[in-house]
Amino acid sequence: MSILELSGVEKSFGAVQVLHGVDLKVSSGEVVGLVGDNGAGKSTLMKTITGVYSIDRGNVVFDGRDVTDSEPGERRDFGIEMIYQDLALAPQQDVANNIFLGREPTKRLFGIFPSFVDKSRIDVEARQMLDRLGVHVPGIDIPVGMLSGGQQQTIAIARALTFRPKLVIMDEPTAALAVREVESVLKLIRQMKEDGIATILISHRLNDIFESCGRIVVLRRGNVIADVNRNETDMSEVVSYIVGAHG
Ligand SMILES: Nc1ncnc2c1ncn2[C@@H]1O[C@H](COP(=O)(O)OP(=O)(O)OP(=O)(O)O)[C@@H](O)[C@H]1O
Numbered sequence: 001m002s003i004l005e006l007s008g009v010e011k012s013f014g015a016v017q018v019l020h021g022v023d024l025k026v027s028s029g030e031v032v033g034l035v036g037d038n039g040a041g042k043s044t045l046m047k048t049i050t051g052v053y054s055i056d057r058g059n060v061v062f063d064g065r066d067v068t069d070s071e072p073g074e075r076r077d078f079g080i081e082m083i084y085q086d087l088a089l090a091p092q093q094d095v096a097n098n099i100f101l102g103r104e105p106t107k108r109l110f111g112i113f114p115s116f117v118d119k120s121r122i123d124v125e126a127r128q129m130l131d132r133l134g135v136h137v138p139g140i141d142i143p144v145g146m147l148s149g150g151q152q153q154t155i156a157i158a159r160a161l162t163f164r165p166k167l168v169i170m171d172e173p174t175a176a177l178a179v180r181e182v183e184s185v186l187k188l189i190r191q192m193k194e195d196g197i198a199t200i201l202i203s204h205r206l207n208d209i210f211e212s213c214g215r216i217v218v219l220r221r222g223n224v225i226a227d228v229n230r231n232e233t234d235m236s237e238v239v240s241y242i243v244g245a246h247g
């Protein structure tokens with residue numbers, strides 16, 4: 001059964017229609033690659049899944065529930081996480097705080113005083129999460145802004161996984177990374193698949209797509225041009241879909 005099912009999704013910004021009736025299904029434990037030229041509508045489509053953008057027409061069904069009109073916070077509670085192109089980390093805050101950013105566990109002293117952020121719990125749980133994922137950072141108490149691009153990317157992924165999502169959307173997670181850092185991100189994706197998490201991976205790097213994804217969806221000018229199994233296609237065919245050689 002699909003964990004995610006989009007049907008007929010249309011989205012315009014003013015007079016410009018960016019998505020023209022997109023259908024997309026994703027199953028649990030499936031890694032789907034979403035590719036397409038700059039401006040094809042990939043990020044916009046993903047934001048219609050997280051609820052950052054409401055849609056003009058169509059439906060978004062997640063985990064058997066129609067979430068078309070649900071707020072982003074609600075969809076996140078249902079199990080949808082997205083790691084954005086710009087990561088949205090807080091560079092001055094330490095690694096542990098970034099993992100819990102915006103969702104910090106709190107505690108109350110004697111149950112009466114106003115609740116405050118439980119920093120020791122944040123540190124313990126952040127450390128556990130990174131160990132479980134096999135992510136190595138110099139320390140959980142150093143500002144995220146001092147980490148490398150690849151380390152920051154793995155922190156963003158760790159943050160997404162901390163709340164046990166059912167679907168994780170990654171927008172260009174490997175674009176700015178060195179070879180070794182790319183490997184650690186792709187390894188995390190493999191681990192997520194084993195845990196039954198559905199993943200949508202957006203990337204311009206077709207090597208990464210072919211290494212990680214069982215299925216590849218090509219978006220062109222807001223239309224799904226191709227939806228193919230990795231084993232039934234190859235890179236040159238996917239490139240021809242992206243650039244429009246197939247009409
Ligand atoms: N908030 C917005 N307001 C107006 N237009 C937008 C907005 N967001 C995206 N667009 C337009 O929608 C189109 C698709 O943009 P989108 O960011 O979804 O493309 P993309 O496939 O993610 O591209 P890239 O590979 O460069 O990240 C572009 O023409 C863009 O200018």
Ligand SMILES: [Mg+2]
Binds near residue numbers: 042043044171
């Ligand atoms: Mg984009």
